Amino acid sequence: MSGASSLGRLFSCAGFALLWAVSFCVLAGIAGAQTLPKQIPQSQSAEPSLTKRFLKQKNKRDPNAKMLVTANEMIYDYKNNKVHAVGGVQIYYDGGVLEADKVTYDRVSNKMFAEGNVRYKAKDGNVIHANALDMTQDFREAFVDSMLVETPQRTRFAASRADRTEGNITVFSNGVYTACEPCRDDPKKPPLWQVKAARIIHNEGERKIYYENGTLEILGYPVAYLPFFYHPDPTVKRQSGFLPPHVYSNNRTGIGIEVPYFWSIAPNMDATVAMVPFTRQGLLAKAEFRHRLADGAYLIRAAGINQTDPQAFGVLSGNRDFRGVLEASGEFNINRRWVWGFDGALLSDKSVLNDYHLEKQLTQATERTSQIYLIGQKDRSYFDMRAISFYGLSELDVNNQLPIIHPVIDYSYFFGNPIFGGELSYKINFTSLSRQEADFAPISKLAAFATNAAGNSDTSRCLATAATPATCLVRGLPGDYSRFSAQLDWRRTITSDITGIQFTPFARMRADAASVSIDPTTNISNFVTPGSNELIRAMPAVGMEVRWPFISVHSWGTQTLEPIVQTIFRPNETKIGLFPNEDAQSLVFDDTNLFAIDKYSGYDRVEGGSRVNYGLQYTANVHRYGMVNVLFGQSYQMFGQNSYSIADMANTGLNSGLEDRASDYVSRIYFQPTGRFSFVTRFRFDKDDLSIRRFEAETTSRWDRLTLSTIYARYEAQPEIGFLERRHGIYQTATYKFHDYWSLTGGVRYDLERGKIDFGTLGITYTDECIAISAVYVADYTNIITSTAVQKFLVRVNLRTLGETGFKQNLGSQVTSASGN
Missing domain, CATH: 2.40.128 (Lipocalin)
Structure with missing residues (x-):
């Protein structure tokens, strides 16, 4: 093919030696009866093997099938009891077509001999090209001279001769196998890769292809020789056997060689096991079990090693005798609306996955999440319940500071019928969690930063023994915390037929009840009084959103100028700082939440005080030049207490642009001239001097062969x-x-x-x-780390x-x- 020369040039530049090394790994794996366990197993019927497709077995023949022969000339040799079809011969039989210059049928031996430009197309699409073809009438036994087989799977066999015996064994002499198309410009060029062998034996009963004296060639160059190897034929999806090898090298573990064994236990069940000897640390045992059931599937993976030289890891977490991991995941359908599942991991230490190459992705994971969940969804409702625990994989992570959630429940429901002409909905959240140690974060460079055993400083974490409100904030409290929240929402949109003004009145009622038990760990008393407390709060809100779009139509397109004003009336937020803030710490004030009734990201905080949000939006759709959308707005605390100016233990709301009575300005510019290009920017300007406090810009462009994406961000x-x-x-x-x-x-x-x-x-x-x-x-x-x-x-x-x-x-x-x- 034309790309082969380009491939060769790249290999020359990148280093042909690397290709040889990789090719050796491929052949070493093939020698171990390669299998292809790529997906969780599924029940399936056996597919016909390769040779069954081009040389039909008699049990696939129609006993009532008739043979139709067309030729330029038919010669009957009564003396020798033969029939000769000469010139443009075409024989149609049982869905297959045999074409040749000449075909001789021997009535005594019940055999046919085709010669000259022989082409046989089976009814399943396989095509045989040969100089000569000798077969029985039912194709149970045959031999072919100078044969080329093309299969529907786009693989090719070629051989100087092929013999078929016993109805299920085909032997290709001087055979060649490849899955590559021939080069259009020069069909005589060798394919990108091919396997040559003195004999290729296809055993249909075993569904395997054996090679004797085989050689793997890449770009026509032999890169590996194996006297004997085999692999499943292309129709096999799963089969027991050894998988290709894995080779590892690490200065702390030494060299390790893994040859996994795949065991196809059943069509819906399999296991993979391996023993990996490491030259410095000993023997690592690995196992994986997969099982697909009628209503779902699950997977269990485990690995363990008793290290012979744990001191090689120094002060890192790997300095221990036994290291291992146990992981499990699964998901099951209860019915068409409900599903439950789990995903769990137990690790001996933080770096075992990385040290022993138990992570399959290229980038290193930062944490492991274990959870069990139940999800249900209907037309107008959604339910999600899950229990979650986290395990940090960084050497700087303190896992006692990470919460265990037991559980978190979310439920939402939208009523189908209008209530007072509008939409009524409610949602419920229940969260219960525990944490052993307080999680402190610095707010000043004077804070004493925590360090790990290796002496690395983590500037995102305060040292607990030096934590004070002047230098640190609290990301998470030690102890137990449970909260139940319920929220009822109603809204209705009314559009004036005369002016086109859209009026959207809305109402909300929110109630929270919590139980807090704070443990007296190191210095937490500097921020809150330890002990137990029961808390209740409520937040009603009513308001109106008004949009007045001015639309103009021109020959070049349309444009819309839309002033937006939203007013919200509600009392002050209560018990700020008494309710722990676990899920509402991520507060980013921008165009996406300018008109949100509550701008907090979670339930632990609730916005209070009366506020007005206002802005101006402009949209233009220009023929052949795309569309542009611009939004500019601000939020203003009309009266009452500004929730964003009152700090909790995480200081959420401070430095957000909302902490003053008049907020910072936010804006968005979106431009999409074509379907191939888009551009969006988001700003937050200081309300006093219009200096940029937060800026994001993102562009995406797609051309014929080029795709570009740029993200720029600046956060003060x-x-x-x-x-x-x-x-x-x-x-x-x-x-x-x-x-x-x-x-x-x-x-x-x-x-x-x-x-x-x-x-x-x-x-x-x-x-x-x-x-x-x-x-x-x-x-x-x-x-x-x-x-x-x-x-x-x-x-x-x-x-x-x-x-x-x-x-x-x-x-x-x-x-x-x-x-x-």
Whole structure:
């Protein structure tokens, strides 16, 4: 094919030695009876094997089928009891078509011999090309000279001769197998990859293909030789056997070699087990079990090792004798509206997943979440209940500071019939959680920062023994906290037929009840009085939103100018600081919540006091030039107490732009000239001097072969809520398909505040009908576990129908691995 030469040039530039190494992994895996357990198993009937498709078995024949022969000339040899069809011969039989220059039928032996431009097309689509074909009438036994087989799966067998015996065994002499299309420009060119063998034996009963004296060739060059290997035929989806190997290298664990064994227990059940010897730490045992049931599926994964040299990990969490992990996940349908599931993990320490390559993704996870959940959904209601626990994987994480949620319940319902002409709905939330230690965060550079065992400082966490309200805030309280919240909403939109003004009156009633038990841990008394407390609060609200759109129609398009005013009347928020703030700490004032009745992100805080939100929105739709939307607005506390100016233990509301009576200004500009390009910006301007306090811009463009995305953000420091420095950066990603088979991807994030790149990725991919190759490099300079950057390099090669292998190297910590499947 035309892309083969490009592929060869890339390999020369990138290093042909890498290709040889990867190819060895592929062949080593094939030698171990490669299987393809890519998905959770499903019950399925066995599919016909490859040879069954092009040489039919008699049990697939129609006993009443008739043979139709057309030819230029029919010669009857009564003396030898033969019939010769000569010239443009076409024989139709049982859905198949045999074409040849000449076909001789021997009535005594019940055999047919076709010669000259032989082409046989089976009724399932397989096509055989040959110089000569000798077969029995029922095709149970046959041999073919100079044969080429093309299958519907776009795979090809070629051989100088093929013999079929016993109705289910076909032997290809001097055979070649490939899944690649021939090059259109030069069909004589070797395919991108092919397997040559002195003999290729296809055993249909076993559904396996055996190779004797086999050689894997890539771009016509032999890269590996194996005297004997086998793999399932292309119709096999799951089969017991050894999987391709994984090779790991780590300066703390040594070199490890894994050869997993896949056990297909049943059509809906399988297991994968492996024993991985590491030269420095001993034997790691791994197992994975998968089971699909009629109403769902679950998975269990476990690994464990008794380390022989735990001191290799120094002061890190890996310095222990036994290390292991137990993970399980599943989801099950109760009925068509209800589903329940779970996802859990037990880890011996924070770094076991990374040290022993138990994470499958390229980027390193920051936490493990365990949960069990129940979800139900109907036309007008939604229910979600789950219990959750978190396990931090950073060496700086203190897991006693992370909450255990037991449980959180959300329920919402919309009434179908109008109530007073409007929509009535309600929602309920119940949250119960526990935490062993208080979670402090700094609000001043004078705070004493916590450090891990390696001496690394975590500037996002205060030292508990030095925590005071002047230097720290509280992200989470120690002890137990349970809260029940119920909210009733009503709203109705009325549009004036004369002016077009939209009036939307609304009403809300919110009630919260909580039980709080605060443990007297270190210095928590500096922020709140330890002990138990029962709390109740209520917040009624009524208001009106008015929109007056002015619409004008022109020859070039339409434009709409829409003033918006929203007034909300309600009493002051009560018990601020007594209710713990666990779920309402993420407060970002922008265009998305300018007209929200309550701008808090959760239930632990509720907005109080009477407020007016107002803004101006402009929208233009221009023929052939797309659309533009602009919003500019502000919020104003009319009377009562401003909730955002009263700090809780997390200081939520301070430095938000809402803490003063007149808020900062917020705006949005959205521009989409075509379906291929979009641009959006969001601003927050200081109300006094119009300086930019928060700015975001994002563009996305899609062209014929190029896709670009740019995100720029600048957030001024918000020390009172824990952001001590300004955050300022730009993130650019791009994908360029510079050839039909080649694509290049990349991304870089630049920290403008520190003047350096803190994250980057670069990848290249080649994909055609028979091979897929990808190489990805990732550099992450935001690692807080160590002071060095995390750099990873991943190469994956997939030879269609043979298998996939990979090579992974962690450049930052001298960790490498190679794997296949």
